[in-house]
Amino acid sequence: MLPALVMVLCLAAQLEAQLQVGFYRKTCPLAETIVKEVVTDAVKKESELAADFLRMHFHDCFVRGCDGSILINSTKNDVAEKDSPDNNPSLEGFDVIDAAKAKLEEACRGVVSCADIIAFAARDGVELRGGLSYEVPSGRRDGRISRSSEANENLPRPASNLEQLTQIFARKGLTQEDMIILSGKNIKGICKRCPASAGAHTIGVSRCSSITKRLYNFSTAAATDPTLDSGYAKTLKRRCPSGSAGSNLTVPMDPVSPEMFDSSYYRNLLRHRGLFASDQALMGSAKAARLVRRHAKYSPLFRQRFAEAMVKMGHIGVLTGEEGEVRFNCGVINGC
Numbered sequence: 001m002l003p004a005l006v007m008v009l010c011l012a013a014q015l016e017a018q019l020q021v022g023f024y025r026k027t028c029p030l031a032e033t034i035v036k037e038v039v040t041d042a043v044k045k046e047s048e049l050a051a052d053f054l055r056m057h058f059h060d061c062f063v064r065g066c067d068g069s070i071l072i073n074s075t076k077n078d079v080a081e082k083d084s085p086d087n088n089p090s091l092e093g094f095d096v097i098d099a100a101k102a103k104l105e106e107a108c109r110g111v112v113s114c115a116d117i118i119a120f121a122a123r124d125g126v127e128l129r130g131g132l133s134y135e136v137p138s139g140r141r142d143g144r145i146s147r148s149s150e151a152n153e154n155l156p157r158p159a160s161n162l163e164q165l166t167q168i169f170a171r172k173g174l175t176q177e178d179m180i181i182l183s184g185k186n187i188k189g190i191c192k193r194c195p196a197s198a199g200a201h202t203i204g205v206s207r208c209s210s211i212t213k214r215l216y217n218f219s220t221a222a223a224t225d226p227t228l229d230s231g232y233a234k235t236l237k238r239r240c241p242s243g244s245a246g247s248n249l250t251v252p253m254d255p256v257s258p259e260m261f262d263s264s265y266y267r268n269l270l271r272h273r274g275l276f277a278s279d280q281a282l283m284g285s286a287k288a289a290r291l292v293r294r295h296a297k298y299s300p301l302f303r304q305r306f307a308e309a310m311v312k313m314g315h316i317g318v319l320t321g322e323e324g325e326v327r328f329n330c331g332v333i334n335g336c
């Protein structure tokens with residue numbers, strides 16, 4: 001009777017394998033500590049990397065689920081996600097994830113998935129930039145497929161409008177509120193319950209290529225997006241001269257405090273200093289503007305909501321149990 005019951009329970013557990021906090025507690029107790037050490041060292045040397053890990057997790061989860069597919073190198077036959085225009089050359093930090101993986105392989109061979117390493121690193125990056133730390137449910141398995149074209153199909157664009165953005169997030173099981181909290185895009189103020197402050201777009205940088213169209217080639221006579229504050233436009237044009245789209249030049253996502261995970265995003269919008277058209281669309285109506293004004297005040301609740309939304313994003317399309325594999329090297333699928 002008892003063994004049968006245990007078997008049924010085990011079977012049920014296998015069928016419904018879920019992520020859980022502390023998944024490696026027994027199999028690799030130092031897993032999260034090792035990742036944190038490697039990430040902390042890297043961010044101390046190069047603070048911008050914190051933003052990269054956060055964005056890497058987002059771009060991994062939206063393409064084939066959070067399965068580490070963003071880490072796989074292109075091969076002769078396949079251009080991988082890593083090399084899609086969404087990720088190459090703007091996304092960095094792959095070498096840090098590979099270094100963390102190498103250390104984990106020394107400590108516990110073949111145990112900790114690459115997908116989980118990204119999820120841990122994103123959390124650690126947020127914390128290092130002043131965001132709230134949070135527990136990351138783990139136990140993700142690694143996928144074996146990575147295609148550049150799928151990044152293009154599944155990731156939002158900086159010029160996307162509200163409907164397009166909402167649809168892209170809904171397809172991943174995320175609400176409009178999740179989207180606004182994660183990215184800091186309270187477009188047209190549709191989210192009434194959203195707390196003050198902002199999301200991922202308060203840290204990091206953007207390459208000039210993501211905004212040159214808005215600066216020099218906008219679809220109006222003036223050629224510059226008229227919703228952009230003229231002083232801010234001047235600053236941006238200095239940093240991103242005409243023809244700089246192909247260069248390595250960048251501008252801060254948040255002109256006030258790009259290093260800190262904080263609430264200045266909405267205050268910037270009030271001054272017409274949203275970097276992307278999709279950011280600034282938020283000020284498009286009186287009602288929305290009122291909402292932004294309210295949200296411009298810092299709310300500690302935001303940090304909590306952001307952490308919750310990150311955990312939710314980290315569940316998108318995960319492989320668990322016996323699905324997929326645990327890659328030995330994050331850059332290549334096993335057995336090839």
Ligand code: HEM
Nearest residue numbers: 051054055058090156157158182183200204205206207210
């Ligand atoms: C809502 C739709 C979103 C759009 C259209 C969007 C678009 C962009 C673009 C165009 C860049 C600049 C890339 C470059 O040219 O260098 C960027 C940067 C960034 N995004 Fe988003 N994003 C969105 C949502 C998110 C979400 C949900 C997260 C994370 C949870 C995120 C995290 C970041 C970070 C951290 C950066 C800075 C990267 C760095 O410093 O290298 N974004 N995003």
Ligand SMILES: *[C@@H]1O[C@H](CO)[C@@H](O)[C@H](O)[C@H]1NC(C)=O
Nearest residue numbers: 212213216217218242243245
């Ligand atoms: C401006 O945009 C149009 C349409 O997207 C494009 O054909 C043209 O090459 C762009 N010009 C510059 C200078 O980037």
Ligand SMILES: *[C@@H]1O[C@H](CO)[C@@H](O)[C@H](O)[C@H]1NC(C)=O
Nearest residue numbers: 089092244245246247248249
């Ligand atoms: C961009 O940066 C890379 C490496 O950091 C460098 O090799 C390359 O020359 C740079 N390209 C431009 C156009 O500045």
Ligand SMILES: *[C@@H]1O[C@H](CO)[C@@H](O)[C@H](O)[C@H]1NC(C)=O
Nearest residue numbers: 072073074095329330331332
């Ligand atoms: C993947 O490519 C990067 C450079 O793009 C390289 O440094 C790394 O060693 C490669 N990984 C594997 C496993 O080949």
